[in-house]
Amino acid sequence: MSALRRARSPAPPEAASGPPIRALPSSGRAALRKADKHRVRKLAGGAQCAPVWLFDLDNTLHDCSRGIFGAIDTAMSRAVADTLGLEKAAADEIRHRYWKRYGATVIGMVRHHGARAGDFLERSHNFEIAPLVHSERGLARKLACLPGRKILLTNAPLRYAREVLNTLGILHCFDGLWAIDHMTLQGRMRPKPSAALMRQVLARLGVPARRVILVEDTLRNLRGARQVGMRTVHVFHPGTPFSALYSGRGLYVDARINAIGHLLVGRCGLRIPRSPDHE
Ligand SMILES: [Mg+2]
Numbered sequence: 281m282s283a284l285r286r287a288r289s290p291a292p293p294e295a296a297s298g299p300p301i302r303a304l305p306s307s308g309r310a311a312l313r314k315a316d317k318h319r320v321r322k323l324a325g326g327a328q329c330a331p332v333w334l335f336d337l338d339n340t341l342h343d344c345s346r347g348i349f350g351a352i353d354t355a356m357s358r359a360v361a362d363t364l365g366l367e368k369a370a371a372d373e374i375r376h377r378y379w380k381r382y383g384a385t386v387i388g389m390v391r392h393h394g395a396r397a398g399d400f401l402e403r404s405h406n407f408e409i410a411p412l413v414h415s416e417r418g419l420a421r422k423l424a425c426l427p428g429r430k431i432l433l434t435n436a437p438l439r440y441a442r443e444v445l446n447t448l449g450i451l452h453c454f455d456g457l458w459a460i461d462h463m464t465l466q467g468r469m470r471p472k473p474s475a476a477l478m479r480q481v482l483a484r485l486g487v488p489a490r491r492v493i494l495v496e497d498t499l500r501n502l503r504g505a506r507q508v509g510m511r512t513v514h515v516f517h518p519g520t521p522f523s524a525l526y527s528g529r530g531l532y533v534d535a536r537i538n539a540i541g542h543l544l545v546g547r548c549g550l551r552i553p554r555s556p557d558h559e
Pocket residue numbers: 336337338339340496497498
């Protein structure tokens with residue numbers, strides 16, 4: 281992806297953390313250029329009822345295939361191997377099985393091996409993050425040009441998510457960070473694509489599901505969002521695990537892009553209803 285480059289590391293602002301949703305107006309509207317305003321209005325269906333954007337993190341807001349995914353892979357395998365006393369090959373097999381079955385390796389480790397979630401997540405993301413973070417150009421400006429609240433919704437741990445957003449210089453663009461640390465419901469971890477999680481997110485947002493757009497690289501998470509009525513944008517990335525299994529565009533995908541900037545330039549074809557009456 282030629283538009284990708286090494287992200288800068290601006291001074292991090294004090295921004296959102298758990299509890300995840302802040303009732304703040306979306307930042308950056310003053311930075312909208314005239315042409316962008318027209319495109320965004322067309323996309324979002326008018327400023328009167330701006331959408332709420334849920335952004336995934338890995339392979340959505342940044343490119344994991346250029347280093348960071350390898351680091352996660354290595355650290356995750358090491359964490360599984362150390363926890364269970366296994367060789368790397370056996371740890372890799374277990375890790376992939378749990379990721380595929382539960383959407384997050386940590387759930388399998390907690391359910392089947394009694395691992396402590398916090399400890400496991402810390403060990404599995406224990407590497408130097410900043411040098412490995414890459415994104416498309418002008419990401420902060422592009423996010424600022426999108427009307428409506430932006431919430432990060434990631435199955436990654438909060439500390440890692442904050443560091444990636446800080447490195448990308450986009451932490452201030454978000455009104456809330458919803459990480460796997462916040463995805464425990466009735467004592468059980470419920471990451472994406474859990475319908476229970478999605479319903480909890482909707483309840484906290486307090487807007488109709490059709491006003492909420494999940495932007496995400498993992499198709500099964502988009503399918504989960506659609507099951508509760510959200511709109512969906514698929515960020516296609518060949519580096520996403522199991523992406524080769526999904527060559528088509530499911531009926532639950534409203535739009536498909538390969539850069540966040542495409543949300544602004546009208547290439548995604550997404551339309552958001554003007555009012556709840558359109559539900
Ligand atoms: Mg992802």
